[in-house]
Amino acid sequence: MTKLGVQVTKIRSKNAGPFWLTIDLFFDETENYRNVLRSLSVEQVADLFKLDPGQIKRFDIEALKVIKFSLPRPHQQGERLDRDMHGASFAALFEELEVPILLPKPINNLG
Secondary structure: OHHHHHHHOOOEEEEEOOOOOEEEEOOHHHHHHHHHHHHOOHHHHHHHHHOOOEEEEEEHHHHHHHEEEEEEEEOOOOOOOOOOOOOOHHHHHHHHEOOOOOOOOOOOOOO
16 A cells, blocks of 8 residues: 555645535556556545545546546535635645555466
């Protein structure tokens, strides 16, 4: 197991309107991108934010080596209980997520 923050180049979180957050995981290394692609589940993200997995949207953008999650904000932007108006602090939660390091899928050359 390793922390997600070790596998990514950058994690960015931001508002996607007053009701949603977007978290982007950027990778330089294709191997790290593919490992996280296979090992990080929507269920893990749902557990982290105490949401139903059906509330989370995931976008895998292989050409850019980016994994994007969109999810409802814990509190509407600007309301009394909102602790992060810009949504930037949610990236730190992702850095600490533990993900397994998966071995590459073996290639069967037997024909």
